[in-house]
Amino acid sequence: MIKEIQTILNAGAKKAGYNEEFSVSFSNMPNLCDFQCNGCFALAKKYGKAPLQIAEEIVGAIDNNGDFEFVAVKPAFINIKLTYKAFSKLANKLLSLDKVGVVEHSKKMNVMFDYGGANVAKELHVGHLCSPIIGEGMKRLYKLLGHTVQSDAHLGDWGLQMGLTVLQLHEDGVLDYYFTGKGSEPEITLDMLNVAYPKASARKNIDAEFKKRADQYTKNIQDKVEPYYSIYLKIRALSIKTIEKLYKELGAEFDLWYGESSCDEYTDVVVDKFIQQGLARESEGAVVVDVAKEGEHIPLPKKSEDEEQRYKNPMPPAIIKKYNGGDLYATTDIATIYMRNLANPIPDEMVYYTDNRQNLHFEQVFRCCKMSGISPEGQNLVHIGFGTMNGKDGKPFKTREGTVVKLDDVINLLIEKASEKLKSNGVEVTRELALKIGVGAMKFGALSNFVTKDYVFDIDKFLAFEGKTGPYLQYTVARINSILAKAGEGFGEINISDDEQSAIIMQIIKLNSAYQICFEEKSLNSLCLATYDLASAFSTFYNNHHVLKEKDDKVRKSYLGILTLVKKALVQALGVLAIEVPEKM
Structure with a gap:
């Protein structure tokens, strides 16, 4: 999407007499526009014109294809908005793809991931949590982007x-x-x-x-x-x-x-x-x-x-x-x-995750x-050296007696706490469900931090069903499953008709950007944030749109299409993070 906008913008600039290459980024004020270009400031001295004049001339020279709206605004920004028509076309295209919001890398690599690294004859402890969690997620990300892993x-x-x-x-x-x-x-x-x-x-x-x-x-x-x-x-x-x-x-x-x-x-x-x-x-x-x-x-x-x-x-x-x-x-x-x-062939890259x-x-x-x-x-x-998992006191996570916590004790604690949380919400609990929620909560809590930074193991915070947590995302998917089941009908063509719907599609576009950032940084925190932002955008949409009560058949089926698309995108992102999604919660 950004490349397409840049192509249109550069063509307009050339037509206006500016033989320059412009870059486009996501807007830092999404209430005003979807994308922005800040490149006109740097051209003022070269062309002897005010930056705003340059921006206005470029916008005036752009051939409008009905998908984008370009506006020059003070002091010299070019704001770009997608039309609802463009969002609709994009949403239906995304829904038809196996990989939602993903641009595979053109240069494919053979990559060996080295993680886990447990020592034989030694009991696994809490320090063994990070390597398999981070390494597994990065391996899945590389695979999603088209690499052989x-x-x-x-x-x-x-x-x-x-x-x-x-x-x-x-x-x-x-x-x-x-x-x-x-x-x-x-x-x-x-x-x-x-x-x-x-x-x-x-x-x-x-x-x-x-x-x-x-x-x-x-x-x-x-x-x-x-x-x-x-x-x-x-x-x-x-x-x-x-x-x-x-x-x-x-x-x-x-x-x-x-x-x-x-x-x-x-x-x-x-x-x-x-x-x-x-x-x-x-x-x-x-x-x-x-x-x-x-x-x-x-x-x-x-x-x-x-x-x-x-x-x-x-x-x-x-x-x-x-x-x-x-x-x-x-x-x-x-x-x-x-x-x-x-x-044969040898790995193009070997990636190691240890402390x-x-x-x-x-x-x-x-x-x-x-x-x-x-x-x-x-x-x-x-080699990526990850940070330390600390207790609430900011020190390495240990038992009350000061000893290292066993890994199986951590997993059992996650299951126990998840069971308590699910029961308090009136959910019928099985060990399998509690394991998915507990481990998913811990993974999201750990992966939300930049890989090299220390973080606090706060199980109560991790298991919250609201906010930036694993259970919130798992619950969002389960909620969509429930709505689709109650609808009892298939989805139709998506027709974006308001900003809350278009905000969802923008978040799916941003997912691809998050995948690329995570690849470059070898850390999954950007994907965690983008996944939460998508779930949050869906929640805003759902709270203001009566999906099942909508009487207009085309509108209702369009809503169901949006729900199906959000589910696909969330399941895909959570799959990269190796967070399992229960069918219902």
């Missing part, structure tokens, strides 16, 4: 936590069967893992000998030494079942359930590549790659006193091999990029891949 949960299944867990279970006597062959094979349970890892993690910080043994256990697993490797596989399989269940409840869908271990055969390959290229060196027994640029400092978002000295040092080298020959996160992340680039504490890590990894050629020229490696 693939997602990888990229499990943390190859690091120190595995060695720590196996060592602790061994010391606790759980694994005697595997090491001695005596007795019967034990059943390793989630409860065992949930006790073993925290216990071992605490011990490693105060017992250097225990930490050294855990390093060796980790290396034994990575070298596939028995029985360490077989035990590891059992723990991995057990953990993945739980991770899959929780991510499914969050609506995160993965094409690949790879982990760090999946690229094991390539870790030595990439390390050797750095050595052969003269990019790696030895440092205290480890293999490192210098990635700092001359005079560069570590990018820290905040500097405390203890970080001051670290900040003054150049960006540290990337360690790609431990002193004992073991792999690190950097090793497996580089090897994963190497592995992904063996595919912002990993910003430095990915900067080092990406630099390693670029300087070695593991990532070819033109391939985009993108």
